[in-house]
Amino acid sequence: MxxxxxxxxxxxxxxxxxxxxxxxxxxxxxxxxxxxxxxxxxxxxxxxxxxxxxxKTLMPAFMDAHSHITNVASNLRVADLSGCKDEDEIILRLREFAKAHGVPAGDWLIGYGYDHNELASGMHPTCKALDAIEDHPVLVTHTSGHMGAVNRLGLQKLGITRETPDPTGGVIGRDSGGDPNGYLEETAFTKVSALIPAPTLEEMMQAMDEAQEIYLKNGITTAQDGMVVPGNFALLKAMADAGRLKIDVVAYIDLAENSRLLRANHPYTQNYLNHLKIGGYKIFLDGSPQGRTAWMSEPYENAPDGYRGYPIYTDAQVKAFCEVALHEKQQLLAHCNGDAAAQQYIDAFKAALGEMGVKNEIRPVMIHAQTLRPDQLDEMKQIGMIPSYFVAHTYYWGDVHIKNLGRARAMRISPVGTTVQKQVRYTFHQDAPVVPPKMLHTVWCAVNRLTKSGQVLGEDERISPYKAIQGVTEHVAWQYAQEDKKGSLQSGKLADLVILDRNPLKVEPMEIKDIEVLETLKEGRTLYRKG
The missing domain is CATH 2.30.40.10 (Urease, subunit C, domain 1)
Structure with a gap:
């Protein structure tokens, strides 16, 4: 041994x-x-x-509370648009990618990661810009994954015309004459992006090999695939069957349209099989605060007609989803960015519990929970609901939140300090590929809460380095009901370990993001070592 x-x-x-x-x-x-x-x-x-x-410092390996590892893999095969400053740079990167990868004329040319908040126009790209590429249908995805745009050739390929109605929970952008302008929002985007031809299985398996290296490089040995449909489950299962999953992956099945996937693969709900496990179900209840589609109880700043974003489902639908999860005793993850969406989830879960007369045994999770109010945290504590915060929003979009939500609400984005005070268990995540799965940067964000411009976004919501590390280790183990195997260093637990060049509990708080992962071990075996 x-x-x-x-x-x-x-x-x-x-x-x-x-x-x-x-x-x-x-x-x-x-x-x-x-x-x-x-x-x-x-x-x-x-x-x-x-x-x-x-x-050096040895500690439990980091655990990813929410991301989309198969999407991380997919994005390794598309043009990287992160950091683009204008539409011209988007076009340039797309053309460079097509040339470097030999994308044939007529095939889809895809990019990911633009942020309209960083573009000079402050607007999403539309056909007006993307039509500069004439020999490919083009699709570009916003960094949030909630919206994007296509060129006119892309609209033709997707069959979107002026007669195409907006889907429930989504918007098709239109020009002043009513014709589609290429912009697609929420379900209008997610439904059409699923129609884009996929790479071969072996190509995606190779990309998954690379994606796992990204997680390991950041000290992560348990990852999540947070919205699983038949295509990405087939990929995960193929990786598991081939013995190519190096880290543990917890998959959450799309409850709204693909619940049969969980029922058809029941053995994966019991234990890990070759590092793959189905953790339960996932639903989306609203959109993105930086994209102004999150569903808020109060209007956005300078919004016409009191615009507050919008829900994806009715209250009755959300309650029905909660009943399914409770009946099947499957954990339920719900994407809620706005406080109105958060209230819908809380109310639906409480109503389902009351009407069914059952105990909460599934550890429900509210994903992102960006604009939670103190009164909502009290309600969540009562019903055992876990907020999983995308606390790195304070850095990446903190300045945007001040603009979109006003200073008072922006100061309460990811209210971790209040959560600690109320003794509510919490976790942190990066929602990769929205931002890279850099756990130590997330810890730094929770401790310092600095925006890109250097503003402190809620002094009272800062927490200690130890409390921040709990949000990426032992609390995540509890979220996954794996506290007996992971999250802390105790006899009998798995030897999932990370070695750091410095101790995050002892360095100056501003230095935490600069700590380097030197080695990552899964069950005692080194899978990454810094060269």
């Missing part, structure tokens, strides 16, 4: 009763002992590998 004994560094246990240990002994993929170096040496076999940390 392979053994490793780690010593001579800061070993953070994430156990408040014993925050540090002198040594950690790994046997056969699990933690055999954590405590004094003397006792660890006694328990280690003669063949144990002695690993001198040389003052």
């Amino acid at each position: 392979e053994q490793k004994l780690f010593f001579n560094g800061d070993i953070i246990t994430m156990r408040e009763e014993q925050p540090y240990a002198q040594a950690l002994l790994v046997k056969g993929g699990a933690i055999a002992f954590i405590g004094s170096l003397e006792r660890a040496r006694e328990l280690a076999g003669a063949e144990a590998e002695m690993i001198d940390l040389e003052g």
